[in-house]
Amino acid sequence: MITTCKVVSKIRCRMTDQAISPRESALPDAVAPTRAKATQRQFWLKALLTLLALFLAGGGAWWWFSRSPTALMAITVYGSIDIRQAQLAFNDNDRVSRILVQEGDQVRKGQLLAELDTARLQLNADKAKADVNAAAASIANLEQQIAEQQLVVTKAQADVAADDAALTFSQQQNARYSKLARTGAVAVQDSQQWWADIREKQANVSRDISAVDVARKQIDVLDSSLATANATLAAQQAALSFTRQQLADARLYAPADSTIEDRILEPGDMAGPDSPVLTLDLDNPVYARAYLPEPELGRIRTGMRAYIESDAFPGERFPAWVGFIATTAEFTPKTVETTEVRTELVYRMHVYACNADGRLRLGAPVTVVIPLTGNAPTARGEQPCG
Secondary structure, three states: OHHHHHHOOHHHHHHHHHHHHHHHHHHHHHHHHHHHHHHHHHHHHHHHHHHHHHHHHHHHHHHHHHOOHHHHHEEEEEEEEEEEEEEEOOOOOEEEEEEOOOOOOEEOOOOEEEEEOOHHHHHHHHHHHHHHHHHHHHHHHHHHHHHHHHHHHHHHHHHHHHHHHHHHHHHHHHHHHHHHHHHOOOOHHHHHHHHHHHHHHHHHHHHHHHHHHHHHHHHHHHHHHHHHHHHHHHHHHHHHHHHHHHHHHOEEEOOOOEEEEEEOOOOOOEEEOOEOOEEEEEEEEEEEEEEEEHHHHHHOOOOOEEEEEEOOOOOOEEEEEEEEEOOOOEEOOOOOOOOOOOOOEEEEEEEEEOOOOOOOOOOOEEEEEEEOOOOOOOOOOOOOOO
């Protein structure tokens, strides 16, 4: 700057001195406003953070004290309505004759739904009935023959007794006349006549005993034939019962109150045990498929009372009960909307509800509320909905 002042005019040097001199002398005075502004900003930042902390604390306190008793004393999970289904098929192979229901029909337990063509089955039943009648007639004939042989045995035994008595009398007479003949009181021919009579009576007794033996052997043969005939009759009766069961199986009945979802086969189609005819929705009860967080597993038991809430019926609760809790944990399915982190382990559960009016529909999203107090598990039995 000194060299420059020698070359330039005095005015320029004076201006240079003025530019340098004030800058060096004014610097300490300019620092004070800057520090004041920084201090002011820090004050407002601290005030803002304090207000934010107070707001969050107040909001948390309001949320805590404004929670409903249900939120405090119950577990809430989320899921959707599911139903059980039944695939109905005939228990025999034949053509479908009639289907008496349409898709969407409400049916009652025991209602006739469909029938097979029973012409072939009826012929089989008629033949089985004829076979039973023939076997019964054979048994009756054998029993009659046995009865006749019993009469033969009885008569032969009577003849044996009579001929044995006659033989005894002849033997007595022969002894008497033989004694008289030795003394000469009677002729020797008389004694010989009684001896011949004895031989005749002995022959009669032997003949009658043989007749008894023959009749008894014939009875034994008939008894064996009768046993075979009885076995044949039992087999024919079983065959008849089978054909009658086939006729009964040609009719398809609703196993429970339900809704027809699908007519899979139509009249004229070939049906069989592996070919379902109708699909039934067993929609009473229905169940909510929900997911229980792992930390809550120890507080819930099957049989506990619950409630199902649906957006379709705001303000209304459907009485329900916990029917199933899975034994294996899984990650929350992505299709289930919950307020928890989806990567947390959960247990699938089924919460059942009676649905006689059909308002809870398949796939409807629902909220499940399970009270934690005064909620002991209760067995529901075979017919929980009556």
